[in-house]
Structures are given as structure tokens and as C-alpha cells.
Amino acid sequence: MSTMTLDAAGRTEAAQSELTGGQIAASAEVRKTVGKPFCDTAKLRMRNVNVFYGEAQAIHSVSLDIGRNQVVAMIGPSGCGKSTFLRCLNRMNDTIEGCRVEGELSLDGDPIYGPKVDVVPLRARVGMVFQKPNPFPKSIYENVAYGPKIHGIASRRADLDEIVESSLRRAGLWNEVKDRLDKPGTGLSGGQQQRLCIARAIAVSPEVILMDEPCSALDPIATARIEELIDELRENYTIAIVTHSMQQAARVSQRTAYFHLGRLVEVNDTETVFTNPEHELTEAYITGRFG
Amino acid sequence: MTNLTQAQVRERIEKRLASRHRKEKLFRGLGIASIAFGVLAVVILFSDIISKGSGAFMQTAIQLEIHYDAQVLDIDKVDDESLAWANFSGVIRQALRERFPSVTSRGEKRELYTLVSSGAPFTLRDRLADDPELLGKSEKVWFAADDDVDTFVKSLKDSKEGFRGRTSEQKAGWIEQLLDSGELKKRFNTTFFTNGDSREPEQAGIRAALMGSLFTLLVTLALSFPIGVAAAIYLEEYAPKNRWTDLIEVNINNLAAVPSIVFGLLGLAIFINFFELPRSAPLVGGLVLTLMTLPTIIISSRAALKAVPPSIREAAMGMGASRMQVVFHHVLPLAMPGMLTGAIIGMAQALGETAPLLMIGMVAFIVDVPAGVTDPATVLPVQIFLWADSPERAFVERTSAAIMVLLSVLIVMNASAVLLRKKLERRW
Numbered sequence: 044m045s046t047m048t049l050d051a052a053g054r055t056e057a058a059q060s061e062l063t064g065g066q067i068a069a070s071a072e073v074r075k076t077v078g079k080p081f082c083d084t085a086k087l088r089m090r091n092v093n094v095f096y097g098e099a100q101a102i103h104s105v106s107l108d109i110g111r112n113q114v115v116a117m118i119g120p121s122g123c124g125k126s127t128f129l130r131c132l133n134r135m136n137d138t139i140e141g142c143r144v145e146g147e148l149s150l151d152g153d154p155i156y157g158p159k160v161d162v163v164p165l166r167a168r169v170g171m172v173f174q175k176p177n178p179f180p181k182s183i184y185e186n187v188a189y190g191p192k193i194h195g196i197a198s199r200r201a202d203l204d205e206i207v208e209s210s211l212r213r214a215g216l217w218n219e220v221k222d223r224l225d226k227p228g229t230g231l232s233g234g235q236q237q238r239l240c241i242a243r244a245i246a247v248s249p250e251v252i253l254m255d256e257p258c259s260a261l262d263p264i265a266t267a268r269i270e271e272l273i274d275e276l277r278e279n280y281t282i283a284i285v286t287h288s289m290q291q292a293a294r295v296s297q298r299t300a301y302f303h304l305g306r307l308v309e310v311n312d313t314e315t316v317f318t319n320p321e322h323e324l325t326e327a328y329i330t331g332r333f334g
Numbered sequence: 335m336t337n338l339t340q341a342q343v344r345e346r347i348e349k350r351l352a353s354r355h356r357k358e359k360l361f362r363g364l365g366i367a368s369i370a371f372g373v374l375a376v377v378i379l380f381s382d383i384i385s386k387g388s389g390a391f392m393q394t395a396i397q398l399e400i401h402y403d404a405q406v407l408d409i410d411k412v413d414d415e416s417l418a419w420a421n422f423s424g425v426i427r428q429a430l431r432e433r434f435p436s437v438t439s440r441g442e443k444r445e446l447y448t449l450v451s452s453g454a455p456f457t458l459r460d461r462l463a464d465d466p467e468l469l470g471k472s473e474k475v476w477f478a479a480d481d482d483v484d485t486f487v488k489s490l491k492d493s494k495e496g497f498r499g500r501t502s503e504q505k506a507g508w509i510e511q512l513l514d515s516g517e518l519k520k521r522f523n524t525t526f527f528t529n530g531d532s533r534e535p536e537q538a539g540i541r542a543a544l545m546g547s548l549f550t551l552l553v554t555l556a557l558s559f560p561i562g563v564a565a566a567i568y569l570e571e572y573a574p575k576n577r578w579t580d581l582i583e584v585n586i587n588n589l590a591a592v593p594s595i596v597f598g599l600l601g602l603a604i605f606i607n608f609f610e611l612p613r614s615a616p617l618v619g620g621l622v623l624t625l626m627t628l629p630t631i632i633i634s635s636r637a638a639l640k641a642v643p644p645s646i647r648e649a650a651m652g653m654g655a656s657r658m659q660v661v662f663h664h665v666l667p668l669a670m671p672g673m674l675t676g677a678i679i680g681m682a683q684a685l686g687e688t689a690p691l692l693m694i695g696m697v698a699f700i701v702d703v704p705a706g707v708t709d710p711a712t713v714l715p716v717q718i719f720l721w722a723d724s725p726e727r728a729f730v731e732r733t734s735a736a737i738m739v740l741l742s743v744l745i746v747m748n749a750s751a752v753l754l755r756k757k758l759e760r761r762w
Binding site: 133135138140162163164165166167170171173175177178179180189190193194240243244247 | 575643645646647648649650651652653654655656659663664668
């Protein structure tokens with residue numbers, strides 16, 4: 044992707060200038076994370092996040108910023124806590140029995156956790172795309188129209204039609220499904236289903252889209268389409284993506300966070316992580332010595 | 335483990351192959367044998383019931399020439415009052431005497447009069463009420479024969495002798511005479527479907543029990559389905575998993591195993607003694623059966639909810655749907671077929687339940703067809719119990735016929751459950 048290097052280079056400077064001021068504070072906060080976990084255009088701000096499953100601690104004091112209109116990739120070996128961390132961002136962990144989240148998490152300054160926070164509007168602002176494509180067992184139209192309907196964004200049929208069309212267009216699915224909007228969403232191919240799920244997520248105009256290994260169940264061609272789509276979506280949305288594929292992280296993201304055993308080891312511009320990692324664990328992982 | 339060559343390994347595998355195939359075949363054979371046993375049991379049950387009960391759908395009837403003689407009837411006009419005390423049996427007796435003029439002695443006459451059902455005067459009253467013009471005229475009327483006659487005629491088919499029982503040789507002669515002249519015939523037994531219970535088999539019907547069962551089931555369904563589904567949804571989707579919910583779960587499972595008679599006692603003590611609801615009423619029966627079917631419905635509904643893939647829940651939650659929206663928009667439609675199956679199984683159980691209803695008085699002898707949930711009523715299985723207990727031989731076939739009706743209601747219920755499931759099940 045030609046635009047990426049340019050972008051990444053531009054952002055490197057911005058991030059560095061911010062860090063000169065905040066570096067001391069940051070290093071005091073997280074002793075273990077190396078690189079540049081913070082940025083001044085932060086959309087999502089996480090500080091000292093600890094996640095427990097019962098007695099076991101899954102995430103150890105992670106601090107990270109996710110910048111506006113940025114794609115942040117989270118990589119790491121299986122069980123390193125990257126999915127758990129991602130699911131804290133729209134509180135999908137709430138439903139897991141015995142799961143406890145500590146730390147400060149905020150979206151544009153609004154707290155994500157707290158006794159007064161309602162998850163319904165939060166999840167409308169922070170959408171999610173899952174590992175396995177999971178369209179509702181309803182028609183393609185209803186899949187996309189569901190979010191706008193329940194949030195009362197559009198009630199008139201014409202408005203809904205418009206949202207459905209524009210969402211499907213943005214997800215690059217419109218031309219393939221425009222003649223069969225009333226057909227079941229589960230009848231589409233895996234790649235189309237995942238794009239339908241993306242269309243469904245963007246139909247409520249979220250600010251952030253969380254993607255939990257969105258391509259792991261797809262073939263290379265479908266994967267390439269989703270990756271292209273992610274790059275286009277960056278213009279309007281902030282995206283956090285968990286991936287097992289380092290190539291994918293390198294292709295779609297501007298910043299990359301490397302997780303290891305529940306700790307955030309390194310955060311840097313994607314190019315730096317893949318060409319010149321600061322931490323030896325990161326290097327070991329990206330060169331394929333474990334993972 | 336010693337080092338084996340590939341050839342040795344193959345040899346070992348092949349040596350065991352024959353016995354593995356043999357076991358496979360044996361297991362399959364056992365499966366087929368079990369199914370065959372089940373099918374055989376069903377065939378024996380059905381053929382026995384049908385062979386015994388099919389006779390009840392036919393009823394022997396006797397045709398008599400009736401003169402609506404105002405003098406014998408002892409009335410001069412037809413109105414409600416006169417119909418109530420008109421001497422219809424006199425007219426019938428006269429007709430019988432005219433048909434068999436050779437009968438003269440008192441004893442013989444008395445026996446002659448027992449040819450037709452003791453309900454025959456009511457048949458005549460209804461005819462006259464329908465058409466008051468008949469007064470003073472004559473017509474041929476079919477009357478239900480007495481149950482002894484009915485039993486005798488039906489048994490004639492197999493052997494020339496026939497089952498006589500209380501029927502004397504002379505009476506048998508009259509019957510054969512009527513048979514030969516075509517004045518005695520077997521006709522379709524509509525009474526069986528239109529009447530309530532009766533001490534006289536030829537007047538007994540299952541209408542009252544059927545309606546009683548219907549009302550009872552309606553009450554049960556209206557209460558147990560919403561309560562059961564609501565409880566299942568709360569326990570499965572909302573309740574935290576802690577010691578209390580574990581305790582509740584254990585108790586629900588225990589309730590499913592409580593003998594039904596205990597629920598009957600509970601209903602007697604609480605609904606009738608404490609709340610003073612009417613005895614023998616479908617309302618109380620339905621309440622008791624609700625208690626009994628609730629565990630079944632809760633357990634099966636929870637299983638259906640559990641079977642909904644978590645990915646659908648996650649998808650809806652990720653869209654910002656509230657818990658209730660997740661449940662009602664996504665989980666419930668997918669779980670509905672399973673819930674309905676559970677409900678129908680519970681209903682079928684309730685339909686066949688007898689013991690708890692005995693405790694709340696639904697075993698009483700009730701002739702009237704109930705018109706509502708508070709009217710005294712009985713239900714099909716209790717009716718079967720009552721008839722099976724009756725000494726008259728004609729009740730044997732009626733018992734089997736009632737069983738057939740009960741079974742067909744069950745089959746219809748189960749079939750509709752399957753259809754409903756097919757219809758509700760997502761095509762995708």
C-alpha cells in the first residue's frame with residue numbers, strides 16, 4: 044500500500060514531538076512497554092488496564108492510545124490477551140462470567156467503564172466485527188437496517204433504504220447484493236458475510252470499529268478485499284484490529300502494538316515494528332521464532 | 335513399545351479388523367432390534383385398542399311405529415310445560431306392545447320394555463318439541479337399543495350364539511325377529527360424541543370429558559407457557575450464576591420428578607381449601623397441571639435458549655442492542671421451535687394426567703357438558719378410568735373408544751407441534 048509509508052512517516056514525527064513532553068510520565072506509568080504508546084490525537088485512551096478472569100489476570104497494566112482515523116493493529120502469540128483487551132473497548136467482556144476490568148478507559152474523554160455508563164450508546168459509538176462472520180439469520184437488508192432501527196436513527200423506510208445502500212456501498216458489497224436484499228445474509232459467501240457484518244457495523248455511524256481477527260476465517264482473495272476496505276474506512280473511522288497475520292498488520296495499520304503474555308511489550312509505528320523493533324520479544328515474534 | 339516395521343503394524347491392524355467389523359454389525363443389529371421391539375409394542379397396543387373400541391362407534395338402534403296419541407301422552411297441546419311431564423314412555427311401550435302382540439303377561443311385558451334404551455323418551459320429546467304438528471300423528475322412529483341388546487347384537491357377528499348375559503332366550507328371539515325384518519340396525523353412534531357421561535352405556539358420551547380436557551389444557555397452556563418461558567429467559571439470560579440460581583435450578587429439576595398426586599394434594603389444599611375455588615373445575619385442574627408442567631417447560635426452554643449460537647448474541651450486543659432486544663429480536667425467534675416442542679410435550683403430559691385431578695374432584699360423575707372453566711367437569715383420562723371401572727359390558731368398548739379419542743387428540747397435538755416447528759424454523 045503506497046499511502047501507508049507516507050502516512051506512517053508523517054505520524055512518526057507527530058508522535059515523537061508529543062512524546063518529548065510526556066515521555067517521563069509515560070515511562071513511570073508503564074515500565075515495560077517500549078516505543079510510543081501515546082499520541083496527541085487519541086480517540087481511545089487506556090491507562091493501566093488490568094483484566095481478570097476470576098483469579099487469573101489476563102491483562103497486566105496496559106496503557107495505550109488509539110489515534111483518530113488511525114488503524115492500530117494488535118499482534119501477538121495466541122493467548123497473549125489482545126482479543127481480551129480489544130473487547131474491553133466496547134465492554135463486550137461484560138457478559139463473561141467473572142471478568143473484571145480495572146483502569147481508566149475513555150472514548151473522547153468519556154469514561155467507558157463506570158457505574159453511570161450505559162453500554163447501549165457506547166456500543167453504538169464503538170462497533171465491532173468478529174472473527175467468524177456472524178450475520179443475523181435475517182435478510183441482508185434487515186441485517187444492515189437492524190442497528191439504525193433499534194437506535195432510532197431512521198424510522199422512515201426511505202431513510203432506512205438510504206442508510207442500507209450507503210453502508211453496503213462503503214463495505215463494497217452493494218453491487219453484489221443489490222438485487223437480493225431480501226435474501227438471507229447467511230446465504231452469502233464467507234467474505235461477503237464479513238463485509239455484510241462491516242456494513243452492519245458502519246450503518247450506525249460509529250466512531251470506532253473494533254475488528255477481532257476479521258479475516259481469519261477467509262480465503263486470501265476475500266482477505267485482500269477486507270484489507271482494502273479497512274484502508275478506505277480509515278478516512279472516517281478509527282479502527283483497532285487484532286490479527287494473527289503479521290503481513291496483514293503491516294499492510295493495513297499505521298501503528299502496531301505487540302502483546303505478550305498479557306503485557307503490552309511494544310507500540311510503534313508499523314514500519315518501525317516490522318523493520319526495526321525496539322524490544323527483543325517483538326523481534327523474536329516478527330522474525331517467526333515463536334508465535 | 336518395541337520398534338515395529340510398517341508391515342508388522344499393518345498385520346496387527348488387519349488381525350483385529352474382522353472383530354471390529356463384527357462388533358459394528360452386532361451394535362447395528364441391537365439398534366434395529368430395539369426399534370423393532372418398540373414398533374411391535376405400539377402395533378400390539380393399537381390393534382388391541384382398535385379391535386376392542388371400534389365397536390363403540392356403532393350403536394344398535396330399533397325402529398318403532400310411534401303414535402303421538404294425545405290421550406296416552408296425557409297432553410292436549412305442545413308447550414314447554416306439557417313436554418316436561420308428557421308420558422312418552424307410555425307411547426313407546428304401546429308401540430312395543432303393538433309390534434309384539436303375542437306378549438301378554440306382566441313379566442314378559444316388563445322384559446319387552448327393556449329392549450329400548452331408558453333414554454328413548456327423551457328422543458321422542460325432542461322430536462315433538464322440534465315439530466309440534468306431530469301430535470296425533472304417527473311416524474317411524476329409530477331409538478337407541480338398550481346396552482344389553484347392543485352387546486348381544488354386536489357379539490352375534492362372531493358366533494351364532496352371541497353373548498347373552500342378562501338377555502333371556504325370549505328376548506333374544508325378539509331381537510332376531512327385529513333383525514330379520516330390518517327394524518334393528520347398527521347405526522353410527524353420534525350419541526358418543528354429543529353426550530356427557532351416563533350410567534347407561536348407550537347414552538354415555540365423551541363430549542363432556544373432551545370439553546373438560548380442552549378447558550383444562552387451555553388454562554394450563556395460558557399459564558404455564560408464558561410463566562415457563564419467562565422463567566427460562568430470566569434464568570438463562572439475566573440471572574447471575576451463583577449459589578441461589580444453582581439452588582433454584584436444582585429445585586426445578588426436583589419438581590419435574592415429584593409424583594403428580596402430590597401436586598393434586600397441593601391443589602386441593604391451596605386452590606380449593608384456601609382460595610375456595612370451585613371443586614371439579616377445569617380452572618383448578620389447569621392450575622394444578624400448570625404446576626406439574628412448568629418444570630418440563632422451563633427445562634426444555636432453557637435447553638433451547640442454550641442452543642442458540644453465542645455468535646448471534648455477540649453480534650446483536652456488539653450492535654448496541656439492549657439485553658431485552660437481544661433476547662426478543664434474536665435469541666427467542668431461534669429458540670422458539672425448541673420451546674414449542676417442550677410446551678407441547680408438557681401439554682401432552684398434562685392431557686394424559688389423571689392422578690392429581692382425582693384429588694381435586696374431577697373424578698365426580700358429571701353428566702353436563704361444561705361451558706366454561708368454572709363448570710364442574712371431568713377429563714378424558716379420568717373418564718377412561720371411570721368407564722374402565724364400570725360393570726356394564728358395553729362400557730368395555732366405550733373405554734377403548736375413549737382411549738382412541740384421547741390418542742387421536744395426542745397425535746393431532748404432536749403433529750401440529752411438528753408442523754408449527756417446521757414453519758417457525760428458520761429456512762437459513
